[in-house]
Amino acid sequence: MEAQYEGDDWRSEFLPEELAAIRDRVPTAIHESQDRSARAHTAYNDPDGDQNVYGAGMARGVQKELRALLSDLPSYREAKVPNTRRTLTFVGNTLIFPQRVGKQMPRNFRRVRLSYLPESRRELLAKTSNVKYSDPGLFDIEQILSDDQPASLNDAIDHLEIASPRATLFVPYYSSTPRGVGTIYFAPARLNGLYLEFTDPELFTYQQTPASVEQTNVKLKPVAGFAGGERPRTSVKLRQLPAELERS
Template sequence: MTGQHDRQDWCGEFTAEELSAIRRQVPHAIQRSQERSARAHTEYDDPDGDQDVYGAGMSRGVQKELRPLLANLSSYSEMQVPRSRRTLTFLGDALIFPLRVGKQMPRNHRRIRLNYLPESRRELLEQTSNTKYVDAGLFELDETPGTEQPARLDDALTLLSEGDTRATLFVPYYSSSPQGVGTIYFAPARLNGRYLEFTDPERLTYQVPVAGEEPAAVLAPVGGFADGDRPRTTVKLRPRPTEKEDS
């Protein structure tokens, strides 16, 4: 199955209210993280008091901004990873895991290489990889067992699952630079080696808040060398020389 038919399949994972919230709030969370990063040198104001700079829309910063935007949904839940500062965000059985892919979105946006993949994150992505919306046998996971890690995710994911229910990985992924946010996609994802494979990604767009909503902060352009306010001086005319001075 390909194209729009695939998207209709995986969209069934969410209610109409959840899909509407994802399409609207994910871009807002990314924009909020970008704005917080832009003013980090003066008023970082992290909600948890962390001093980590989000960078150009750092993924953990986006997840932190997204949580309060989705928290009013009845299917929303959080789960703290044992012996870790990471909090997992769920809508029903869907794990929402934001990911920044770099300064530019790759041309093949259905397959993203993960340059940084620690074992604990590999474990999370493997255990929640999408198996519902791809043809059987299309992707093969590396089943090589890894070394024991101090922060295991087995217990957290086991608590989430009931019977045969299995959490499915959904990734809002985006490009960004200090100048702004680029392209944003959302799709179910499956880990294949060091790559994430996406089934029929849906492109998300940032919607400017309508009248009555709190507007997003307007970012000043990033200054370059010697930029800044300059003092203004009064222009004075040079006096004309007299005839005696000319002679």
């Protein structure tokens, strides 16, 4: 199937069926991981037996859920980073790297500061940073590639063979708490210092699969509460007037 978007639109990076799957399954992966992670202290139920607190549970859980949901796409592939627990997820020539931004989405959702960026992850994000789909004036390439940022890549990153052809970094980024998931965006990303900067972010929505028809049509019985329950039946009696009122 032919692409539906122009070459300068990042959506042209995906086939229509790939983009439809990403739009549908990324929010599902985030919500399913949030449901697991919110119960981390009692019943995380991770497929690998991990017992994670909420933050670590989301960081690892979303990637696991996403790999399972996207694995049926023909262009899907994985790459294990040696000596780490991380497995990278690719669809076509894009690296899909989920990122939780905190409890709330920043007001400037086109530029998000990373609170934790180890050196190996910095190298990975720098290696794959978006250089194809940039809004005019949004990025300064000279600044991105300045000398104050590490230029060397370790053997683990080179081993992934993502430089030929060069993969483009795409980030599903979202806010969440143990009580629920907030806003979800998806866009090509570029690393600038401690910030990820996004081109034309698309808002993703979560479409929850409805329960079966039989379940949705079940009429629930009222729960006893205020003025609830059976009332005793009593006979009606006329009120007796005082004797002095009867004689008046």
